[in-house]
Amino acid sequence: MYSILFKSFIRTKIAAISLVLLLGVGIISVFIGKQFNIKQEKAIIEAESFQEESIKRNVKYHNDDLGLLLYYLRFSLVKKSNSLTGLSIGQRDVNPSILAVTIRGLEGQKYDTDFENPSLLLSGNLDLGFVIIYLFPLVLITLTFNLYSEEKEGKTWRLIATQTSSPLSFLFKKLSIRVFFLYMVLAILFLLAILILQLPINEALLAFITVSVLYLAFWTSLCFIIISFRKNSNFNALTLLSLWIVLTILLPASVNNFVVNTYPVPETLKTMVEQRDGYHKKWDMAKEVTMDKFFAHYPQYKRYPVPKDKFSWLWYYGMQQMGDDESLESSKTMKKKIKLREKVSEAISLVIPTMHAQLTFNQIAQSDLNNHLLFLDHLDKYHEELRLYFYPKIFENYPVRNENWKEFKPKYASIAHTINWTNSILPLVLITIIISLISFFNLRKI
Numbered sequence: 001m002y003s004i005l006f007k008s009f010i011r012t013k014i015a016a017i018s019l020v021l022l023l024g025v026g027i028i029s030v031f032i033g034k035q036f037n038i039k040q041e042k043a044i045i046e047a048e049s050f051q052e053e054s055i056k057r058n059v060k061y062h063n064d065d066l067g068l069l070l071y072y073l074r075f076s077l078v079k080k081s082n083s084l085t086g087l088s089i090g091q092r093d094v095n096p097s098i099l100a101v102t103i104r105g106l107e108g109q110k111y112d113t114d115f116e117n118p119s120l121l122l123s124g125n126l127d128l129g130f131v132i133i134y135l136f137p138l139v140l141i142t143l144t145f146n147l148y149s150e151e152k153e154g155k156t157w158r159l160i161a162t163q164t165s166s167p168l169s170f171l172f173k174k175l176s177i178r179v180f181f182l183y184m185v186l187a188i189l190f191l192l193a194i195l196i197l198q199l200p201i202n203e204a205l206l207a208f209i210t211v212s213v214l215y216l217a218f219w220t221s222l223c224f225i226i227i228s229f230r231k232n233s234n235f236n237a238l239t240l241l242s243l244w245i246v247l248t249i250l251l252p253a254s255v256n257n258f259v260v261n262t263y264p265v266p267e268t269l270k271t272m273v274e275q276r277d278g279y280h281k282k283w284d285m286a287k288e289v290t291m292d293k294f295f296a297h298y299p300q301y302k303r304y305p306v307p308k309d310k311f312s313w314l315w316y317y318g319m320q321q322m323g324d325d326e327s328l329e330s331s332k333t334m335k336k337k338i339k340l341r342e343k344v345s346e347a348i349s350l351v352i353p354t355m356h357a358q359l360t361f362n363q364i365a366q367s368d369l370n371n372h373l374l375f376l377d378h379l380d381k382y383h384e385e386l387r388l389y390f391y392p393k394i395f396e397n398y399p400v401r402n403e404n405w406k407e408f409k410p411k412y413a414s415i416a417h418t419i420n421w422t423n424s425i426l427p428l429v430l431i432t433i434i435i436s437l438i439s440f441f442n443l444r445k446i
């Protein structure tokens with residue numbers, strides 16, 4: 001029976017064309033991921049070269065004033081690259097993996113991003129995660145929507161029912177052959193991704209593959225439950241396509257709209273305004289106002305005198321510090337609300353498999369928003385280290401030439417990520433089992 005069904009399936013032109021097109025798009029997505037990883041690696045190399053050349057050039061022209069030199073010098077913090085990002089780019093094309101900052105006010109520099117073509121950002125990247133979440137279900141629908149109805153409409157079902165011991169077993173065999181070919185395409189794409197992207201065989205890759213397999217299992221069960229109602233082909237096709245639109249587009253968009261409106265973040269603008277006012281307004285205030293707050297933040301610098309009748313770097317960098325200090329609470333509130341948005345989205349996604357798969361892919365590939373927020377936390381610490389190192393030297397007029405500037409290389413931020421297997425796979429497993437049981441109950445009536 002399997003051999004007959006197998007030969008019948010591979011002779012179907014629409015099936016062969018669908019699988020070939022899916023494989024082709026999948027291969028393209030792997031190469032797009034490769035190009036993205038190469039771009040990231042190239043940017044890191046260029047950041048190292050730029051920082052070295054920038055320091056040399058600025059030291060040459062500002063070698064008599066350390067405060068002025070550090071006004072211009074930028075120091076890079078780099079997020080360590082992750083080859084899995086090529087499978088699910090997520091927000092890595094919007095949130096940069098390299099941030100170069102001066103020791104001046106940090107809040108105004110935190111959210112600088114890479115220069116990108118707005119049209120490309122609007123259309124997004126065709127990564128393998130996108131192909132799995134959006135295109136694999138479409139091909140599965142194409143292959144299975146008439147699994148039962150084609151036999152019924154072709155007047156062959158009565159013949160099959162009389163010549164097979166179990167009509168239900170016959171349907172399972174037809175379904176298994178179609179799903180087998182789909183999983184074969186998935187396996188080929190992952191094998192190519194491992195070779196082309198040079199992915200390490202580790203827990204993260206295993207989790208990515210497992211979620212992909214379970215996600216397709218969910219769609220298989222969803223297709224089968226529609227088939228189990230034994231409607232005609234038109235009904236099955238329209239119902240499944242409608243479900244695809246609801247699950248991949250309508251529900252995620254609705255959840256995003258709900259989260260954005262329920263948890264607004266006015267602190268985004270407020271942080272920017274407070275940071276700028278915190279610095280710029282200090283030009284028109286008495287120096288004591290600025291320095292009292294600065295010395296309250298850094299009491300170890302009280303020993304340095306502040307001249308009242310002329311400009312001093314101690315006062316200038318004190319003003320810069322006040323810009324960050326006065327916007328600190330708004331910045332913290334903004335970050336909390338962004339994390340709350342992510343938390344609520346993740347909670348809702350537990351009952352929306354498409355959203356759950358997308359968020360899980362991004363988390364595994366470390367291309368999600370939470371990962372970027374952790375990167376910004378590393379930037380806060382790095383910036384504070386720079387300030388604490390250079391402030392005393394600026395205030396003591398340390399000679400520029402006495403500093404070993406070759407030691408200042410881009411610093412790498414290593415962000416640990418632990419895979420929560422329960423949260424990653426349990427929602428997909430449960431909903432697949434529930435739908436499968438309902439399908440089985442419906443098909444027992446045949």
